[in-house]
Amino acid sequence: MKHRFFHEAISKINKKEDRLTMKPSKIIEESYSMTLLLKDLLSELKEFVMNSDFENELQEIDFFKNIKPQILGKLIFYNKVYRMEIACPVPNGKLMLQYFSSKLEQLKKTFKEHTVSSDFYRYYRSNRCDLDDRFFRLGNIEFYSGLNSVAFEMDPQFSTYYDYKVSRIISDDLLYQYLLRRLDPDDAEKLGDEVSLEAYSKDIYWTDSKNALIELVYALHATGAVSNGRVGITKLAMIFEMAFRIKLGDLHHSFHRMKDRSGSKTYFLDQLTTNLEKYMHKDLD
Template identity: 50%
Template sequence: MKYSLENIIIEIHNKENKISSQSKSVIDETYEMTKYLQDLLFSVKKYVVEEGFKNDDEEVHFFRTIKPQILGKLIYYNKIYRIETTCPVSNGKIYYSYFSNQLANLKREYVEHLCNSDFYRYYRSGRMDRDNIYFKRGNINYHDGLNSIVFEVDPDFSTFFDYKTARIIANDLLYSYLITKINPDENPDMVFKNTESPKDVSWTESKNALIELIYALYASNCIGFGKIGIRKISLMFQILFRIPLSDLHHAFHRMKTRAGSRTVFLDQLKIALEDYMDKDL
């Protein structure tokens, strides 16, 4: 297919990095990402409807992995935009109460609509034996008492369960975002406001590169004899460079599925250091 999982992830992440580097507000960032992802989803739909799939495996792969990545991010950014455009402007009790309520709503939605379903357990366990039922078009079983949104899906571009998968992805991202808003120990935005840091100490590579470095330090147990968690290591770098990294976990999992080298930045570091060493010879 024209759209591979790797290409979609790279394309979305490049857009995220570009918008983030422009130092826009969260509201502006989420609005632009929502528009971008909506256009991307439309172009992918046009391609799928016009070109179709070569075989069943290609169709299943698309609706299990490719479309949910786009739709999941779209749901996530749209939700953040709605949350941020209605939240209190200060950082007092009302502010934290607001985000705590948002987290409670997310947990309630998770309990009512996700965690108790057979599909949720199937997807979380990594099973694939029912993929031909869940991720092929035309297999919606109305006897299962599905959510009424099933009547709004386009049968040419949805199996309904690709939407459920996207919701799981979106909820995971939203959970991480809300946690950083209500927990001061994991909220670099709050720390930045109370921390003096030289303006010239800035991270000028991509966020992905920094996350790659953070995970390498964590995996090598070279900070605190391996007793320091990934979140605390991440927070130290976020404070040092005054850069938010709210998508740490998912960024790492995207690295694991990279085409080619999975340690692009670390490879570049090694080459740069060896070149620097050679200059002194």
């Protein structure tokens, strides 16, 4: 019964999002509408959870790791979008681009200084589950570890604290993608046809070396394959980091080490060419 109720809530959100355009001309109205829906839905979930027991530990973990963060994460996201949009000084032009660029820089700074360096972020991004019993069950909040003050504002009967941290990760992923798209006015009218990176990348990971991905990033930049080369190395690398759940570190230092390689300087790209040609010949057999 609980399982069905939870997933009906997610389905309701998905149906509502399918009707969104996310066009600049409509985003204030749509983000406000989504904020109200998600707030009410979260209240319904809280009442339901507090008035009935979980069927087992796995259901409790699934709720606080996957169900609630999807709803709370999107609530945080749409509320932030609404607040940003109503505070935007002008609807278009250079001043608008400067405004959203500053918001993107703030998000990146927070990510670098606080999020990516946390042990929990690495735990969640690596899709681990060995500590889920500690992170996503009620009554396990460890105040002695030095938690963010938001933990004291949470209802301990409806939060494990770490469900909030997952919600913030989801929210930041969505906001990052939104800001990137908002900064490209040529694609503004196409936003309604796009979906969040989080929805597609949850189970996708980079499985080759970091140097291989850095090599690919520089190759795409050098050939102008992304936005005609107008996207900088750092921004392009961050997109790949978010997509493949990996931290690339000092790009420029790694790139200069590649330049000093003996033999081929483009080992990974050479492999790509060789393997693709083999795959093509295989299809012809």
